[in-house]
Structure formats: structure tokens, C-alpha cells
Amino acid sequence: MNQIVAIARNTFLETIRDRILNAILVFAVLLIVASILLGQLSAGQDIKIIKDLGLASVSFFGVVIAIFVGTSLVHKELDKRTVFVVLTKPVNRARFLVGKLLGLMTTLTMLTILMGLAYLGLLVFLGVPVEVGLFQAIMFSWLELIVLTTMTLLFSTFSSPVLSMLYAFAMYFYGHNAQTFKLLAQKAAPGLRELLLGAYYVVLPNLTHFDIKNRVVYGYTAGFEQVGLAIAYSLVYSLGLFCVAAVIFHKREF
Amino acid sequence: MASVVKWVVAGVLAAGLAAASNWRIESLPEPSVEYNILFVPPEKLVTEAASGFDNLIADGLWLGLLQYYGDRVVSDDHKFMNLPAAFRLITRLDSHFWFAYWLGAFALGDSHEPDAAITMLRWGEQNNPDDYNYPYLAGFVNFAFAKDHQAAANCFERSAKKPNASRFARTMAARMYQTEGQDALALGMWQSVLKGAEAEGDKSLIAIAKRNVTRIQQEMAGLRKPAFRKKPRDVSARADMDKQ
Numbered sequence: 001m002n003q004i005v006a007i008a009r010n011t012f013l014e015t016i017r018d019r020i021l022n023a024i025l026v027f028a029v030l031l032i033v034a035s036i037l038l039g040q041l042s043a044g045q046d047i048k049i050i051k052d053l054g055l056a057s058v059s060f061f062g063v064v065i066a067i068f069v070g071t072s073l074v075h076k077e078l079d080k081r082t083v084f085v086v087l088t089k090p091v092n093r094a095r096f097l098v099g100k101l102l103g104l105m106t107t108l109t110m111l112t113i114l115m116g117l118a119y120l121g122l123l124v125f126l127g128v129p130v131e132v133g134l135f136q137a138i139m140f141s142w143l144e145l146i147v148l149t150t151m152t153l154l155f156s157t158f159s160s161p162v163l164s165m166l167y168a169f170a171m172y173f174y175g176h177n178a179q180t181f182k183l184l185a186q187k188a189a190p191g192l193r194e195l196l197l198g199a200y201y202v203v204l205p206n207l208t209h210f211d212i213k214n215r216v217v218y219g220y221t222a223g224f225e226q227v228g229l230a231i232a233y234s235l236v237y238s239l240g241l242f243c244v245a246a247v248i249f250h251k252r253e254f
Numbered sequence: 255m256a257s258v259v260k261w262v263v264a265g266v267l268a269a270g271l272a273a274a275s276n277w278r279i280e281s282l283p284e285p286s287v288e289y290n291i292l293f294v295p296p297e298k299l300v301t302e303a304a305s306g307f308d309n310l311i312a313d314g315l316w317l318g319l320l321q322y323y324g325d326r327v328v329s330d331d332h333k334f335m336n337l338p339a340a341f342r343l344i345t346r347l348d349s350h351f352w353f354a355y356w357l358g359a360f361a362l363g364d365s366h367e368p369d370a371a372i373t374m375l376r377w378g379e380q381n382n383p384d385d386y387n388y389p390y391l392a393g394f395v396n397f398a399f400a401k402d403h404q405a406a407a408n409c410f411e412r413s414a415k416k417p418n419a420s421r422f423a424r425t426m427a428a429r430m431y432q433t434e435g436q437d438a439l440a441l442g443m444w445q446s447v448l449k450g451a452e453a454e455g456d457k458s459l460i461a462i463a464k465r466n467v468t469r470i471q472q473e474m475a476g477l478r479k480p481a482f483r484k485k486p487r488d489v490s491a492r493a494d495m496d497k498q
Contacts (some may be wrong), residue, residue: 042313043320045353049313056310176305211306218350 003091004099011103015069020107021114023061028118030057035122047128048217054119055134055213059141062112063172066104066145070152071164073100078254094246101153101242108149112142133216136227143234144210148172150238151205154245157252175207209233291335292322297343304347312348315340323361337361338370345374349381359391363399371395372405379412386416390423393430403430411443421450421459428466435480441470 034053038046074097077083086096116138120130151171155164174181178201185197209230212222222230294315304311319340326334341358345351355378362371372392379388393409396402407430414423428443448463472478 038317041317041320043353043357045313045316048351048353049317052309052313056307059306173303173305177302180302207306213306214309214348217309 004095004102007086007091007096007099008102008106011073011100012106015104015107018069020065020069021111023065023111024114024118027057027061027115031119031122035126047126050122050126051128051134051217052213054122055137055141055217058112058115058119058138059144059213061115062108062141062145063148065111066108066148067152067165067168067172069107070104070149071156071168072161073104073153074156074249075161075164083254093250097153097157097242097246097249101150104149104153105146108145109142112138112145131216131219131221133212133219133221136222137213137216139227140210140212140222140230143230144207146234146238147175147205147207147210147241150241150245154241154248157245157249171205172207175205176211178204178206178208205237206233292319292337292340294336294339294343297339297346300343301346308347309351312344312351312354315344315347316351316354319344323357332365334361334365337365338367338374341374342370342377345377349378352378352382352385352387355388356391359395363395366399368395368399371399384417386413386419386423389413389416390420390426393423393426397426397430403434406430407434407436407439421447421454424450425459425462432466432470437470437474437480441467441474444470 031050031054035046035050038049042049074083077086077100083096087093116135119138120134123130123134148168148171152164152168155167159167181197181201181204185194185201188194188197212220300311301308319337322340323334323337326332337358341354341362344354345358348354355375358374359371362368362374372395375388375392375395379385379392382388389409390413393406393413396406396409400406407427410423410427410430413419414427424443424447428440428447431437431440431443444463444466448460448467451459451463469478473480
């Protein structure tokens with residue numbers, strides 16, 4: 001356990017040193033400038049647009065950082081040969097990965113909380129009622145980040161950062177259009193094609209489960225069951241991805 | 255020190271050149287109005303690629319559309335390009351964006367595209383089935399811009415059946431049926447308005463409804479000439495927008 005905590009702490013400090021948290025500053029400035037300008041440009045729709053922009057930015061910054069940092073997480077260690085220093089000690093390879101994942105997730109959690117606070121603070125400042133749905137949308141974005149971070153970690157165990165990034169963005173894009181594959185599977189003629197499309201839909205991530213930000217702006221609140229299932233899906237799917245990553249990393253020769 | 259001076263001089267020169275080219279570009283003649291087209295990206299591409307950022311993209315398009323529409327209105331040049339496509343894309347991306355529907359209904363109606371407005375409002379009604387505003391606005395577009403009173407009456411009646419509907423929906427439907435000469439429907443609608451007004455205790459509406467009920471009953475009995483009857487516009491060429 002101590003080993004995992006040490007690796008996670010190191011990864012967290014490393015991302016902080018990379019000035020990842022500067023994203024919050026950009027986020028805050030973006031929101032404040034938008035709140036000043038939109039009043040004049042949006043024909044009275046400024047609050048709606050600020051709500052949309054805030055939630056989209058929380059999600060966007062998180063996703064970009066998860067993918068950019070996550071894809072170089074393992075590669076950097078291999079490139080700098082620091083992985084040997086760790087793995088020559090009695091540290092299990094899977095534990096090394098857990099530590100890396102937890103370290104990055106700590107950074108992303110902190111980032112999401114701070115961006116969420118800045119966003120909700122601005123809404124309070126503007127006198128906009130803060131509904132439960134807005135908290136839920138931020139929490140759902142964080143759940144999505146867990147899946148994405150684990151996925152990028154998986155890619156980084158066997159691929160170069162650039163390719164991992166491409167895979168991750170492709171998966172992100174697929175994940176938000178997963179319903180199309182479901183539709184294709186339903187419309188395909190019975191047989192191998194239907195089976196394959198159905199398998200894609202089940203195996204590949206369905207990130208639409210975490211996307212409620214477009215609805216909460218109009219007062220939508222996710223029910224207890226939906227929240228529970230989203231948490232379960234995020235954790236179970238990430239666990240599955242992590243198992244694959246652990247196997248690949250275990251078999252990998254440096 | 256000398257190298258720093260070199261960089262400063264180069265920087266100042268570059269800034270000067272940038273300013274000069276900027277000034278030159280700005281002094282070029284403005285493109286004529288005909289070329290001032292609102293750019294609307296392909297709907298299929300945008301909706302597929304939105305990846306969960308649908309509302310934000312709709313907001314961006316909305317801001318662009320407002321500036322374009324405002325410019326054209328202010329300049330008294332009412333040549334609008336791509337308005338139907340722009341409103342359609344915005345409402346496809348954010349199907350609850352009421353204000354976009356509202357502006358779209360008036361802007362499209364005003365630019366002789368009432369059918370595009372009705373189609374947009376029907377999409378809004380499909381996605382907001384409990385909101386009486388969408389069919390109400392569609393009724394208004396049919397009435398004011400398409401001059402199709404029958405379709406307007408259908409829309410107002412549909413609006414009146416929605417939860418918390420405006421009482422004006424029923425009144426408007428009654429009046430539309432009256433102008434179309436559909437006395438039985440108009441009578442039923444005015445009687446329903448009367449019932450609602452009595453329940454609410456709205457004296458002025460009770461008086462209006464009673465007056466109309468009596469008038470239609472007398473018209474139906476041949477005791478007086480039909481009022482409010484308008485020569486219907488030929489809308490047979492129109493797509494069957496709101497007849498169902």
C-alpha cells in the first residue's frame with residue numbers, strides 16, 4: 001500500500017510541476033470574460049450560454065489533460081529509465097500502474113473540483129440558482145475522466161504517446177457516438193456483421209452514459225438509479241481496462 | 255546586449271509590418287452584400303462530431319446567427335441567406351433552446367419562410383411534448399405569416415390541450431375556426447373558453463365568450479350574417495404542415 005501511495009504521490013507532484021493546474025486559471029478567465037461579453041452578444045441568453053460553456057469547459061479541460069498527460073505517463077518513465085529504479089525494488093508492476101493511475105486521478109479530481117467551484121461560484125455571483133443537476137453534471141464528467149484516464153494508461157503501456165493520444169481521442173469520439181453502433185447493430189442483417197457491431201457496442205466504452213451536461217442546463221436531475229449505474233459503469237469498466245493494462249505491462253520487456 | 259537590441263529592432267519592425275498589412279487589408283473594399291452569407295456547417299457532420307458538446311456548438315452558432323441577423327436588420331438589407339439551415343442546425347443540436355425557436359419563428363416568417371419555421375417548431379414540439387409554447391407559436395406563424403387559418407386553428411387547439419396552456423390558445427383556436435367558417439368547431443371552442451373563464455371567474459373573458467357563443471348560435475340558425483369570415487387564401491399548394 002505504501003508503495004502505491006509513494007508512486008501516486010510522485011505522479012501527482014510531477015503533474016503539478018508540469019503546471020497542469022494552470023488550466024484552472026485559463027478556465028476562470030474564460031468564464032469571466034464570457035460572462036462580461038455574452039450579455040451584449042447573446043440577446044439575453046447569457047446565463048444559458050455561461051452554463052453551457054462552464055460545463056463544457058470542465059469536461060473539455062479534464063479530457064484534454066487526461067489524454068495528454070495519461071498517454072505519456074508510462075512512456076516517460078521508460079524513456080527516462082526511471083522505471084528501472086522503481087521496478088528493481090520489490091514493487092509489483094501492477095502496483096506501479098495503480099500508483100500512476102491514482103496519481104493522475106488525484107490531479108484530475110483536484111482540477112475538476114477547483115473548476116467546478118469556480119464555475120458554481122460564478123453562477124452564484126451572477127445570482128443564478130445552482131441546481132443539483134449542475135453538481136451531477138460535474139460529477140459525471142469526473143466519472144468519464146476515470147474511464148478515459150484508465151484507457152490512456154492502457155494505451156501508454158504498449159504504444160508511443162502520439163499513437164496513444166490518437167487511440168484515446170478516437171475512443172473518446174467513438175464513446176460519444178456509441179449509440180450509432182447500437183443502431184447499426186440493430187439494423188444489420190442477422191449474422192456476423194450484427195454480432196461484430198453488437199460486440200463493439202458492448203466492449204467499447206459508452207461515454208454517453210456520463211453526458212448529462214446538455215440536459216441539466218434545462219433543469220434535468222439524474223435519478224438515484226442513474227447516478228448509481230453511472231458510478232458502477234465507470235468503476236467496473238475502468239477496472240476491466242486496468243486488468244488488460246496490467247497484463248500487457250506485466251508481459252512487456254524493457 | 256547587442257543581440258538583445260537586434261531582437262528588439264526585429265520585433266518592432268515585425269509589429270510595424272503587421273500593423274501596416276492590417277491597415278491595408280482593412281482599407282480594401284467591403285464585399286458586396288450578396289456575398290455576405292451566413293456560414294452554416296453541414297448538419298450531419300456537426301451533429302455526429304459534436305461528441306457531447308452539442309449545446310456549446312449551438313450557442314456558438316447562435317451568437318454568429320444573432321450578429322448576422324442583427325447586421326442585416328440594422329442595415330435595412332433584409333436579404334437573409336441560410337437562415338432556415340442555421341435555425342434548423344441550432345435547434346437540432348439544442349432541442350430545448352426556446353429562444354432560438356422563438357426568434358426563428360419570427361425571423362423565418364418575416365423572411366417568407368413560414369414552412370421552415372413550422373417544421374422547426376414541430377421538431378421543438380416533438381422534443382418538448384408538454385410545452386404549449388411550441389404549437390402556440392406554430393399557430394401564430396400559420397396565422398400571421400402563412401395566412402393559413404385552418405392550420406393555425408389546429409396548432410392553437412393542440413396547444414390548448416397541453417398542460418398549463420395559455421388560455422389564449424383556446425381563444426385563438428376558436429377565432430381561427432370562426433374565420434374559416436367552421437361554426438361547429440368554433441362554437442365548441444368558445445363554449446370551452448366560457449367554461450374555463452367561469453371556473454377562473456374572469457368576467458371580461460366570460461363576456462367575450464358569451465358574446466361569441468351567442469353570435470355563432472345565431473349565425474348557425476341563420477338569424478345573422480357571419481362575422482369574422484375571411485376569404486381563405488389558397489394554401490392548397492402548401493405542404494400539409496399542420497393539418498394532422
